[in-house]
Amino acid sequence: MGTIKAITSLSNPTIKYVMALRKRNVRDAEKKYIIEGNRELQRAFDAHIKIETFFYVLGGSFSEEEKKLLEQAQNNGISLIACSLEVFQKISYGERFEKLLAIASMQYSSWSLLEKKFSNPPFLLIAEQIEKPGNLGAILRSTDAAGVDGIILCDPLTDIFNPNVVRASIGTFFSQTIVLSHAEEAFHFLSKHQIKIIATTPDAEKDYTDSDLTGSVAIAVGAEHQGLSSQWIERADEKIRIPMQGVTDSLNVAIASTLVLYEVCRQRKNR
DSSP, rough: OOOOOOBBBTTOHHHHHHHHSHHHHHHHHHEEEEESHHHHHHHHHHHHEEEEEEETTTTTOHHHHHHHHHHHHHHHOOOOEOOOOOHHHHHHHHOOOOOEEEEEEOOOHHHHHHHHHHSSSEEEEESSSSSOOOHHHHHHHHHHHHHHHHHESSSSSTTTTTTTHHHHHHTTTGGGGGGEOOOHHHHHHHTTTTOOOEEEEOOSSEEEGSOSSSEEEEEEOOOOBBOOOHHHHHSSEEEOOOOOOSSOOOOOOHHHHHHHHHHHHHHHHHO
16 A cells, blocks of 8 residues: 555544544634545545545455555545554544545535536425434435435534534435525525425425425425424425324424425426
8 A cells, every 4th residue: 555554553643633523623624524434435536526645454354345445545646544453443433334534625516516417497405404414414315316406505503524424425425516505595596596495394284295396396404303494484485294193293304305305206207
């Protein structure tokens, strides 16, 4: 790997830096974040994400997939840093232990990039004030699978570069067009493109399967506890609900998003 000696000390400055990137204020200041996991790293390479440093376990027994990733890192001139198993376990973030981890530069999507990704008709997801990184990552997996053109994250309460977002998305984070926005910016953009806002709320009278979702739509989902704010519900073109048969009055936001997104897919397929 071009590396003679592994980092074996937990007090090594480079290792301390990686550990510090677990904190949002450090990520924001450095404009860097952690990518961990084989699938996540491969999808980052496929999306041409700027990876700056690659960490691996010295003497590790690597799979063919991991060997390919290390070769890609070498071919792209990425700095390779070997670590002892103890050190790597310390910097490893997720529950799934894999032998590779990288530091990348933050990248952001723009409104103009989102416009370029529009299908005919446009299909968007609006996620307002999502709090939990795991939920956001799961939502990204669903938007990728359902073929959503892009995600508008309105006033998010979690950092999109949180390692748990990347990890929970299984790397689909890198295949998405994600725009960070305040509500008024989003309202202006959707109005400009004549995209209907479909608000999900348990107080709606219409079931989500009874709504015509074949046109230009932006499905709006809200925070885990409060749901969508009043401004989104009041300014929505239509309000829909997911019917509940038991004692619960709401679903996990990632599950609710997936149900409605796939209803859009079903209706468009059958139109």
